[in-house]
Amino acid sequence: MELLGFQERAASQIADRFTTYSSDPLLVSRTTNVPFLQTLVSITGSGKTLMLADAISQMRDGMPIAPVVLWISKGRVVVSQTFENLSSGKYADNLSGFTVMPLLEVSPDHLTSEDTPLLLVATVGKFAVEDTASDDRKVYRAQLDLAEESLWDQLKKRQTAKGLRRPLVIIYDEGHNLSDLQSERLLELAPDALIVASATLTLPPKLTNVMNRLRNDKGWTDEDFSTAVSSRKVVQSGLVKERISIDGYITPMEPAIDNLLNDMIAAQKIASDLKLPFTPKAIYVCTTNTVDGMSIAEDMKRPFRERQARPILVWRHLVEVAKIKPEKIAVYSQLKFSKDYPKPTDMRLFDGGEKDYSRFISEKFEHIIFNLSLQEGWDDPAVGFAYIDKEMASARQITQVVGRVLRQPGATHYSDPILNTAHFHIRTDEKGVFDDILHDLRKDLAAEHPSITVVVKDENSRGRRDRIEADPPRTIPTVGIESSRAQPPIARIVDGIMDFRGGDSNTVGQGSRMQVLQKIGEDTESHFEWIEVEHSNRVSARSVFRREIQRSYPGGLRRAGGPVNLVDIENPKFDAMIELSSPAADHIRQKAREVVSAYIQYSVIFQNDVDSPYSVGPIAIDPTASEEFKRALHSKYSGLNSLEVKFARALDRTQRVWARNPVGSGYSLPLLHEGQAYWPDFLVWVDKAVIVIDTKGDHLLVEAAASKLFEIDGAETGKRVILRLVSEGHVDISGGTVHKRSKNGYTVWSWKNGRLHPTHCETEREAVDVVLSL
Structure with missing residues (x-):
């Protein structure tokens, strides 16, 4: 997947900072680096996975031997989606050449490879335990049929057949979950880089020593530790919604849900009229087995129509009052029923948690009733409406739910604002409670989503229009870029690109050196020393050319076409494998910049x-x-x-x-x-x-x-x-x-x-x- 301008800049900043640090890293001991530490701070929906994947690819290109990447997150759902996206899904092309697999499936042969980069995906639960001898932690146990050492010890060594220790990069997604214990375990692996990504981030105290070394010995400032993505750029890109509408209620549940449904029906009609390929959806967030106003569990040994559990009341209102077909409604929670009083046969209940997740996402529900357990990892941009019940109504919990409704379907904003808005209907007990929540919520949203407009409605302002039609209707001709005159000069530039498929000295990097740890001597008297390796991984001339086009003309590859569309990118001479610091790479980059200049010079706005x-x-x-x-x-x-x-x-x-x-x-x-x-x-x-x-x-x-x-x-x-x-x-x-x-x-x-x-x-x-x- 091609990156937008702000995504490419973030990925390149991380990779460039790593390359600079790696040329002269700090040491903890004779054989252990102080890891390069970086945080990627970017709002939900901005494409953090894509930015991280591209950063890894760029980092790999500059390394002397193929790295091992450990990509971890707290939730199984997040990890499952990450594995699918990186191995065969939408981001697989951004990790060309990588072998992607679950951590527990890795073998010693995978870890000893010198030429094939390896990306391992896992939950933190695979290793973040106090007792590493625990029987349920396979990562700490030796697999005798494969190796005499545990997988964890193999990761620590990650030694090639030539005795070189492979670089290790750790990616921690959803980084707000990073704890001291997890940090301690990860540092045991002696990583070369630790990159933590989240919409909001506070690093745990365990990383203080790392940060202090980088501050004191490298002169790093706060800005050096963080790659921050502009919220405004993300909103303007169309990846997330422009607006958050918060409607507060001090009423029974039913009027709040009815208002949500009215807005949702209007949005569905507009989406249909515009012939958009999605149907707006709604989520309903509430506690599972408790009764309204009480913290005790509900008696499940009662007929279904007498039950007071919140998911049941929401489901009944949708089916019996709003006349929504049950097959359009999912209940994703551990809602309990007795054998004597089972759930209705047409209720679609997913009570197996993460085990039920794949079954849940395989069907196209328009209404999803759940508690907060589904919020991390679940990603459906068509969700534009949310009802939040009073038991869940804290500012922090609402802010977390916002992320599930913020992504924009189709990654584009539409002509009607109802489709560009995240609609929240929040029910509380009394006005003072809602006012307190709103005060805290405004602070949270201003900090986490500063470029998204927040509009609040209550019983006094609910009847006022917040969407104004154009009257009378007016049109204006569209304006675009006509680039046919740029094609001949671009063709001449591409014809002038040298063919490096012969692999002469121009394809070899000059003065590009990194240190790697190598085993010296026999097994009985061996020790490890840092040695300089002069050459980096070879990449295709095509990759160098496309990346320079992206840097010189950000946003063009993905949205508006741009100069790369006028290039025969499948020309065989782009198959040449070259090092990034080689004269060949410099030549390719120069030609890419010339292509961009010719495109701008000869194209016209029409x-x-x-x-x-x-x-x-x-x-x-x-x-x-x-x-x-x-x-x-x-x-x-x-x-x-x-x-x-x-x-x-x-x-x-x-x-x-x-x-x-x-x-x-x-x-x-x-x-x-x-x-x-x-x-x-x-x-x-x-x-x-x-x-x-x-x-x-x-x-x-x-x-x-x-x-x-x-x-x-x-x-x-x-x-x-x-x-x-x-x-x-x-x-x-x-x-x-x-x-x-x-x-x-x-x-x-x-x-x-x-x-x-x-x-x-x-x-x-x-x-x-x-x-x-x-």
């Missing part, structure tokens, strides 16, 4: 009058903090910053129809020099054109290829699409640098006579007049 135009859809607002407008397509907007509010008011005083354009789900223009989408702030319909306006466009002005964005070709029929940028203050640009001459007024940027033209305006009204002039 108005597409053939395909269906973009139709302005509904917009989401905060009903408690919105402002009304008279001439806008939507009667209200919220979430505007101070400059946008001023500009919106000035637009509304004109006689033009206009609209606020939402980031992520609205109308976008392609940034040719970045391979990404760009969402202007406002759309205005004038007689012969639609003007798209951005009021924070300074960053576009300094880009070398910014002029491409203004030169929108096409418009042979219908309205032209014209771009205007607005900067605060008196601003101009020279030598590729933006200069602010004063803080007064505004500067409107347009494209005239083949160059950017600034016009200084004293007021926002004057700026709007200049923006709308053709």
Whole structure:
């Protein structure tokens, strides 16, 4: 799977930091390194597994011998999904050449291989025990039919047939579960690197010594320990939802669920009308065998219709009142029944925990009733609605459930905000309880999901609209990239790539050295010493070329096509195997950068009058903090910053129809020099054109290829699409640098006579007049 720009940057930062550290590592003892330590901090749904897999692949490429990777997590469900994704699923291509297997299936031959990288997947329960002699811990016992040593001891040695100790990289997924005991066990393996990933992270005290050595002897700062992924970038990518809606209830269960179902039915209809390949789903989170308001277990020796366990009451309401077919409902919890009063035959109960997980995910349920045991590892982006019962209603528990509803189906935002929102209906006992939960929840969400809008509704604001339709409907032509003229110059560049399949000296790295531990002497008098190994693993020229394209044109490979699509990537000379630090690799990288430059130079941004135009859809607002407008397509907007509010008011005083354009789900223009989408702030319909306006466009002005964005070709029929940028203050640009001459007024940027033209305006009204002039 191709990485998005922020994913590639995170993976490369981890790999580059490891390579730098590995060239001169600290020592604990003569034979043990202080491990490279890194945390990957990124919100749920951002693609942590993909980033880690790519980082491992890059780290492997720079190592002198094939590494062993131990990939661990707490939950069996998480581990099972990780194994499937890395071995044969969507991330398998990102670990090309790796042998991926469960930890307990590894044999001595796998660990002694010098050429084949090995990735072992396991739960922490396989080794995180106080008593390593415990009979139920196979990892600490010798498998006499395979080896005289335990698997744990073999992992410690990981010695090749030539006596070299293989590098060990440990990946700890869902890192908020990392404990002192687990850290102690992992450090026993003398890893070369320990990488911990989580949405939120606090490292256990056991790693303090490692961190102190790196701080004191390497001068590391807090930033050096962490690779943080921008929440804003993740939201804009479409991987997660844009908005969290929290509806609080101090009522019986039934009204809360009814409101959820009404919203869900609306979302399902919209998804169907848009012909989307998914149906929005709902989860219901509650305790399992207790009665409402009581902590004691319910008497299960009662007829089903008299039972008061929360999953049963939810199930009955869905089936008997909402008339939902039982086959669409799953109950994933250890709900208990007696032989005299069994469950209904049509209730789909999964009470075997992780043993039932594969059976559960094999069916397409639209309603899932469960307790918190399902929250880690279960991943269904179609889930957009959640009911949380009062027994589960703590801010921490709700925040954990948020992650299960945050992923965005199709990894794209849609034209209707109801499909880009995680909807939560939370039932509590009294208003004060909900207010306390909300206070803590806002803090948690602000820390963990800072770029996601949070809207709260209660009995006072529930009737207010938070979704406004466009009235009257309006359209605007789409804009894309036309790159046919770039194909011939790119072909010439590719023809000029040298063929290194002969494996001459140019394919060998120069000055690339790493230290590895080698066994010296006979078995009776052997000892270990660090030796320098000059060569790294060989990788294909194709891999080097594609990665440099990705770095030079982030986002292009996965979303918008981009320069790699104009290259015959199956050309046999890309099969050449080269070292990353070799002259051959430098040559390949240079040619990749030339391809990107040619793509940008010869491609054009054009108005597409053939395909269906973009139709302005509904917009989401905060009903408690919105402002009304008279001439806008939507009667209200919220979430505007101070400059946008001023500009919106000035637009509304004109006689033009206009609209606020939402980031992520609205109308976008392609940034040719970045391979990404760009969402202007406002759309205005004038007689012969639609003007798209951005009021924070300074960053576009300094880009070398910014002029491409203004030169929108096409418009042979219908309205032209014209771009205007607005900067605060008196601003101009020279030598590729933006200069602010004063803080007064505004500067409107347009494209005239083949160059950017600034016009200084004293007021926002004057700026709007200049923006709308053709």
